[in-house]
Every structure is written in structure tokens, then in C-alpha cells.
Amino acid sequence: MSAPVIEQRTALRVFRDNLLAAPRRLLDSAFRSGKPHTDRTRSNFVFGNVFLHLHSVRTHRWTLRWATTAGLGIASTAAFLITLVTGVLLMFYYKPYPDAAYDSIKDIHFVVPTGRFIRNIHRWAANVMVVTVILHMARAFYTGAYRKPREFNWLIGMGLFVTTLGLSFTGYLLPWDQLAYWAITIGANIAQSPREVTDALGITEWFDPGGFQRLLLLGSDTVGAEALIRFYLLHVMLLPLVLTALMAVHFWRIRKDGGIVRPADADQRLAKREEAVYPVFTEAPAKTYQLAAIVRGRTTAVGRGPENTVPSMPHLFYAELAVLMLTAAICLALSLVSDAPLKELANPAVPENPAKAPWYFLGLQEMVAFSAFMGGIGIPSIVIIGLGLIPFLDREESGTGEWFGGPGGWPLVKQATAFGLGTAILIEALVIRFGWIREWFPGVSQLVVTLINPGTVLTLIYGLYSVWLVRRYNSTRAGALGLFTVFLCGFLVLTIIGVYFRGPNWEFYWSPSDWPKH
Amino acid sequence: MTVKAREQKSRLDPEPMPRRDFLGLSAIWAMGAALFFSLLGMLRLPKAAVLSSPSKKFRITLPKALAAGEAYVPPGRAVAVFRDDAGVHAISTTCTHLGCIVKPTTEGFECPCHGSLFAADGSVTRGPAPRSLDWLKVQGSGDAWIVDEESRVPPGTREQA
CATH class of the missing domain: 1.20.5 (Single alpha-helices involved in coiled-coils or other helix-helix interfaces)
Incomplete structure (x- = not known):
């Protein structure tokens, strides 16, 4: 019993x-490995997790210096995650149809609980993402991170840059207000601008890539319901998917290409560390070494000891989390002080005056005010192709991993900055004060204006300056340093003029308070 | 396939492709071609065949008191219609630069987006516009007219009332 x-x-x-x-x-x-207290469990923590194992188990101490990357790549990833979360929330209420879109945004702004705040965060995070992506690209360039073996990842990064701009541009139409409608009308007509050339040659009837691009983008011949649903599809589905796929490749390649770029003598330059704090390999992580033994060629660990590396958990991950929190804090703070704009309902009969695109496109808009095709398609294509060619044209090795490394170095970059800013301001001042070819010789052929306008002249001067640098320093890296710097400066000058000094009819004004009342 | 002992080849010579490899490669290339062409076919979908925009041909009634050189803009349309002694003509007010709507002024037209200026006959006088504004076909008599936005006519063409 x-x-x-x-x-x-x-x-x-x-x-x-x-x-x-x-x-x-x-x-x-x-988390099968238990708490990450020893080197072995810390390693397990990383490669036992599908999300974390894009990182390597150990991170070089050079990578963790603030000055190596400034955390810009992680910041742009964080901004993307923030737009992802807030974007999904906005989709609960947004209706992508012309009659309903504007009202639904108004609802989000005035009625939906926290709607205005979420929309502000979405908009600010998108802006932060554009800024950090540009800065991240500059960091990768100035530290020579595009060089062998990272050429392909540089190209992936350019894809991410273009996709980021595409996401911003498609998001701009969705509120269906005056600002959105006219910015997209201008954008769609830039897509059509190859007609400027085909018209001048008289071949548009047979060969019309411009009209085709515009039709594909708008699904119609005007910005209407078809265009809105297309932009919505691109914004919430197609481009985020592309971006996510590219991000996965980008991160994976960082690791496969040997981690964040560092100078060849990084180990000597780092201060001796205190062995007692993080002893190398309290327990041998057998697994990684077995893998490393059979993998040939350049991986993070082959042929190198674990010296000067620290466990990614916690050192790298905590640093990344700190950047994530900082990015989120910046977006929240900006959202509290500044609301996302919403103008009147879109009116296809009366253009917004001035009709300004988002700030990062105003440099382009400044150039399309000279020639639609050259400013909107020609010069951007030259810049994109040039950026993509840089890693294949500069095959030098000196200065890799150092800020402004290579022949010329920081003095060259300073000189190029002065030259880039000066030339751009000079040409803009000339155009604003004296006009351009059409004002001097009325009736001049359009082809001449397309080929010779302030934008192409500036591009040509920048190109020649860079060739001169290659000869002067007898180094392709010097030319690349100069070229990247002057184009960055040109972008800066055109963008600032577009944002602050252009008013109604795209006239130059010192201040918006001088704009004519109407 | 059979290889005779006498014809033993150097290892540097290209190997003849065995039949099975050939069939296998053909299958893979056929699959690739099928995927490529079906993808091309799918890409036809986003190119709209029929446009959903409103009719490009519309009726207007000119105001009786329309002075010579004064523009009449039908509501909701990007067209300016003029009447003078020589007849009636219509000029498209869609800027040839980037599609903004130009505003008729006493001297001609001005574009608010990038500052292009046009003379009264639509020709470019200033700014980035690549060509002059389109003249559109008009038909009718008295005050009742039909404007066809899809038919361009040479500049200077006027229809007698």
C-alpha cells in the first residue's frame, strides 16, 4: 500500500x-552554451546563434577603437531597423489610394494614438539613415577599405546606398500632399529626361528609353493612383527586401574579407593590453580551429594567432548595442522637437513653388535646373560608375586602414576640400550672377546646353584636378582621394544652395524672408 | 565512348566531352534559358498597356470677353487657349523641362519649378527647358471648341472661328 x-x-x-x-x-x-563567462562559452554564444554568427567569435582590438569606424555602419543599420518597426506600425492605418492617402496620413498625424510621434520617428530615422550611409561610405573610402580583398563589398555598399535613396524617394510620395506630388512629378520626369537628348537628335519616335522608364515608374502618363500603388509596393516590399538581402551579403563579406580594415602594423601600434583581464583562451575553442585548419586562403584566423583579439561577446556586441541606443535616442529627440511636414492635398493643376525634393536630392535638383538629362541621369551615372571603378583602378597598398592613408594624405585632402568647395561656389556664383549660355546666346542648340552646363563643367574640372593629382603624386590613391573629396564638396555646396538659397521659380535668395509674397 | 590505348592523349589536351556530361550541361543551360525567358515574360506585366488617365480630348467654352493675348485655362487642364484676330490656338502649359505647370503671364509663360521662361509663342527664352511648349490641335467655332492634347500642331497654327 x-x-x-x-x-x-x-x-x-x-x-x-x-x-x-x-x-x-x-x-x-x-542558448545551449550557458552563460558567456569563459572564452569557450563566449564563442559558443556567437556561433550558436543564427543572428550573431554573422560576426566572428573574436574581434581585433583595432576594430573596437572608436576612430576606426565611428560606428557609422551599425548606426545606419540601427536607423534601418527603426524605420522598419515604425514603418510597419504606420501601415496599420495608411491607405495607398489618392483619395484616401492624404486623409489617412492626416488621421495618423492628428487622431491615431502616438501616430504623429511614430511618423516623426520614421521620417527622422530615414534622414539619419541617409546621413550615416553617406558618412559610412566616406569612412570606408578614406580608410582605404575598398581595396583588395574588399572590392566586392564596396560594390555591395554602393547598392545599399542607391537602395537607401530609392526607399527615401518612394516614401516621399506616399502622403499625397503638394510637396510629395510635385517632387515625384519632377522625379518621374527626370527618369524621362533621356528624351532631352533623343528629342534633340530627332530619334524619340523610334528610340525612347526615357518615356519607357517613366511609364514603368508611374504605370500611367501622369502621377496618379497607378503611380501611388507602385511607389507603395516599392517602398514597403520590394526595396526593403533588396536592402535586407544586400545587408546580409554586406555583413557576411566583412567577416569573410578579414574583418574591418586595419593597418598592417596595427598589432605593433596598439598599446600592450593587460593580459590578466582577458586571458587568451581559457579553454581552447576546438571548433573554430578545426575549421580554420581545413580552410585555405585568407580568413580571419588562418596564419594568425589570437593575439590582440578579444571575445566579440561582450566587447563588440555591447559597443554595437550602445550605437543602436544612441541612434534611437537621436531619432527620438529629433522627433520630439520637429514634426514631419504635411502640406495641402496634392493639386495637379498648381505646382508647389518652390517644389523642393528631400534635402539629399536638392544637389541633384540644382543640377537639373541646368540640364534635366545631365543633372538627373548623366552626372549621377558618371559618379556611380566612377565610385564602382575606384577599387579596380587604385590597386596600391600603402596607407590601407588609416584615415586619409596613402600618398598625399591629410594635406592633400585639405587642399582638395578647399579646391572642391571653391570651384563649386565660384561656378554657382557665376551662374547666379551672369546666367549661362542660353542667356548669352539665345537660340543656341539644346545639345550644346546639355553638354556644356555648370554641372558638366564642374565634373570636368574635378576630373582634370584628379588626373593632375595622379601625376603630381605619381599615385592612383592620391587621385582617388582628391576625386572623392572634391565630389563630396561639390555635393555639399549644391545641396546647401538648393536647401537654403533657392526660392520661388528656383531663383537665388539670401534668405527665405526675401521671398516675394503671393 | 572508347579510347584506344594508342591514342592516349597528353594530360594537357582538352578532354573530349562524354555524352552524359553533354546531356547534363544541355539540361542546365535549357533550364537557365527557360528561367531567363520566363523572367522576361513576367517583366512585361508592370508595363501598362492601357493608361488610366482621363481623355486627352475635351470640350471647352471660351469666355465671350476673352481679350487678344489673354489666356483662358480650362479648369483642371494643363492648357492655355488664346483667341485673337487670326483665330484660336491652344498651348500646352506642361513645362518641357520636368513637367511642372507653367503660368501664363503678360509676356508669355513662366515655370515655377526651375525658372524657365517662354515667349508668348511658347519658345524658350531662359532656363533649362530643352524645347518650346507644344501647340495643340483645336477644332470648333464660335465659343465652343475641342482641344486635343495628343495632337501637336506646328507653332503658329491658328483655327479660324
Whole structure:
């Protein structure tokens, strides 16, 4: 009689113990390696997790210096995550149809709980993403991170840059207000601008890539319901998918290309570390070494000891989390002080005056005010192709991993900055004060204006300057440093003029308070 | 395939492709071609065949008191219609630069987006516009006219009332 009672009590007790232990066991089953206290469990923590194992198990101490990357890549990733979360929230209420779109944004702004705040965060995070992507690209360029073996990742990064701009541009139409409608009308007509050339040559009837691009973008011949649903599809589905896929490749390649770029003598330049704090390999992580032994060629660890590396958990991950929190804090703070704009309902009969695109496109808009094709397609294509060619034209190795490394160095960059800013301001001042070819010779052929306009002249001067640098320093890196710097400066000058000094009819004004009242 | 002992080849010579490899490669290339062409076919979908925009041909009634050189803009349309002694003509007010709507002024037209200026006959006088504004076909008599935005006519063409 007594035996079954004991059995029963034991089983109940076991059940109770299991119940109490369930949360701990759930955690154990999720993170199988236990708490990351030793080098071995820290390694397991990284490669036992599908999301974390894009990182390597150990991180070089050079990578963790603030000045190596300034955390810009992680910041742009963080901004993307923020737009992802807030974007999904906005989709609960947004309706992508012309009659309903404007009202739904108004609802989000004035009625939906926290709607205005979420929309502000979405907009600010998008802006932060554009800024950090540009700065990240500049960091990669100035530290020579595009060089062998990272050429391909530089190209992936350019894809990410273009996709980021595409996401911003498609998001701009969705509110369906005056600002959105006219910015997209101008954008779609830039897509059509190859007609400027085909018209001048008289071949548009047979060969019309411009009209085709515009039709594909708008799905119609005007910005209407078809265009809105297309932009919506691109904004919430197609481009985010492309971006995510490219991001995965980008991150994976960082690791496969040997981690963040560092100078060849990084180990000597780093201060001796305190061995006692993070001893190398308290337990040998057998797994990584077995892998490293059979992998040939350049991987992070082959042929190198673990010296000067620290476990990615916690050092790298905590740094990344700090950047994520900082990015989120910046977006939240900006959202509290400044609301996302919403103008009147779109009116296809009356253009907004001035009709300004988002700020990062105003440099382009400044150039399309000279020639639609050259400013909107020709020069951007030259810039994109040039950026893509840089890693294949500069095959030098000196200065890799150092800011402004290579022949010329920081003095060259300073000189190029002065030259780039000066030339751009000079040409703009000339155009604003004296006009351009059409004002001097009325009736001049359009082809001449397309080929010789302030934008192409500036591009040509910048190109010649860079060739001169290659000869002067006898180095392709010097030319690349100069070229990248002057184009960055040109972008800056045109953007600032577009944002602050252009008013109605795209006339030059010193201040918006001088704009004519109407 | 059979290889005779005498014809043993150097290892540097290209190997003849065995039949099975050939069939396998053909299958892979056929699959690639099928995927490529079906993808091309799918890409036809986003190119709209029928445009959903409103009719490009519309009726207007000119105001009786329309002075010579004064523009009449039908509501909701990007067209300016003029009447003078020589007849009636219509000029498209869609800027040839980037599609903004130009505003008729006493001297001609001005574009608010990038500052292009046009003379009264639509020709470019200033700014980035690549060509002059289109003249559109008009038909009718008295005050009732039909404008066809899809038919361009040479500049200077006027229809007698």
C-alpha cells in the first residue's frame, strides 16, 4: 500500500520541480552554451546563434577603437531597423489610394494614438539613415577599405546606398500632399529626361528609353493612383527586401574579407593590453580551429594567432548595442522637437513653388535646373560608375586602414576640400550672377546646353584636378582621394544652395524672408 | 565512348566531352534559358498597356470677353487657349523641362519649378527647358471648341472661328 503513495508523491514532486525549472530550462534550450563567462562559452554564444554568427567569435582590438569606424555602419543599420518597426506600425492605418492617402496620413498625424510621434520617428530615422550611409561610405573610402580583398563589398555598399535613396524617394510620395506630388512629378520626369537628348537628335519616335522608364515608374502618363500603388509596393516590399538581402551579403563579406580594415602594423601600434583581464583562451575553442585548419586562403584566423583579439561577446556586441541606443535616442529627440511636414492635398493643376525634393536630392535638383538629362541621369551615372571603378583602378597598398592613408594624405585632402568647395561656389556664383549660355546666346542648340552646363563643367574640372593629382603624386590613391573629396564638396555646396538659397521659380535668395509674397 | 590505348592523349589536351556530361550541361543551360525567358515574360506585366488617365480630348467654352493675348485655362487642364484676330490656338502649359505647370503671364509663360521662361509663342527664352511648349490641335467655332492634347500642331497654327 505504501509504495504507490511514495511513487505518486515523487512524481508530483518531480512535476513541481520541473515546473519551477521550466523557465531556466527554456533559456538553456535556447542558448545551449550557458552563460558567456569563459572564452569557450563566449564563442559558443556567437556561433550558436543564427543572428550573431554573422560576426566572428573574436574581434581585433583595432576594430573596437572608436576612430576606426565611428560606428557609422551599425548606426545606419540601427536607423534601418527603426524605420522598419515604425514603418510597419504606420501601415496599420495608411491607405495607398489618392483619395484616401492624404486623409489617412492626416488621421495618423492628428487622431491615431502616438501616430504623429511614430511618423516623426520614421521620417527622422530615414534622414539619419541617409546621413550615416553617406558618412559610412566616406569612412570606408578614406580608410582605404575598398581595396583588395574588399572590392566586392564596396560594390555591395554602393547598392545599399542607391537602395537607401530609392526607399527615401518612394516614401516621399506616399502622403499625397503638394510637396510629395510635385517632387515625384519632377522625379518621374527626370527618369524621362533621356528624351532631352533623343528629342534633340530627332530619334524619340523610334528610340525612347526615357518615356519607357517613366511609364514603368508611374504605370500611367501622369502621377496618379497607378503611380501611388507602385511607389507603395516599392517602398514597403520590394526595396526593403533588396536592402535586407544586400545587408546580409554586406555583413557576411566583412567577416569573410578579414574583418574591418586595419593597418598592417596595427598589432605593433596598439598599446600592450593587460593580459590578466582577458586571458587568451581559457579553454581552447576546438571548433573554430578545426575549421580554420581545413580552410585555405585568407580568413580571419588562418596564419594568425589570437593575439590582440578579444571575445566579440561582450566587447563588440555591447559597443554595437550602445550605437543602436544612441541612434534611437537621436531619432527620438529629433522627433520630439520637429514634426514631419504635411502640406495641402496634392493639386495637379498648381505646382508647389518652390517644389523642393528631400534635402539629399536638392544637389541633384540644382543640377537639373541646368540640364534635366545631365543633372538627373548623366552626372549621377558618371559618379556611380566612377565610385564602382575606384577599387579596380587604385590597386596600391600603402596607407590601407588609416584615415586619409596613402600618398598625399591629410594635406592633400585639405587642399582638395578647399579646391572642391571653391570651384563649386565660384561656378554657382557665376551662374547666379551672369546666367549661362542660353542667356548669352539665345537660340543656341539644346545639345550644346546639355553638354556644356555648370554641372558638366564642374565634373570636368574635378576630373582634370584628379588626373593632375595622379601625376603630381605619381599615385592612383592620391587621385582617388582628391576625386572623392572634391565630389563630396561639390555635393555639399549644391545641396546647401538648393536647401537654403533657392526660392520661388528656383531663383537665388539670401534668405527665405526675401521671398516675394503671393 | 572508347579510347584506344594508342591514342592516349597528353594530360594537357582538352578532354573530349562524354555524352552524359553533354546531356547534363544541355539540361542546365535549357533550364537557365527557360528561367531567363520566363523572367522576361513576367517583366512585361508592370508595363501598362492601357493608361488610366482621363481623355486627352475635351470640350471647352471660351469666355465671350476673352481679350487678344489673354489666356483662358480650362479648369483642371494643363492648357492655355488664346483667341485673337487670326483665330484660336491652344498651348500646352506642361513645362518641357520636368513637367511642372507653367503660368501664363503678360509676356508669355513662366515655370515655377526651375525658372524657365517662354515667349508668348511658347519658345524658350531662359532656363533649362530643352524645347518650346507644344501647340495643340483645336477644332470648333464660335465659343465652343475641342482641344486635343495628343495632337501637336506646328507653332503658329491658328483655327479660324
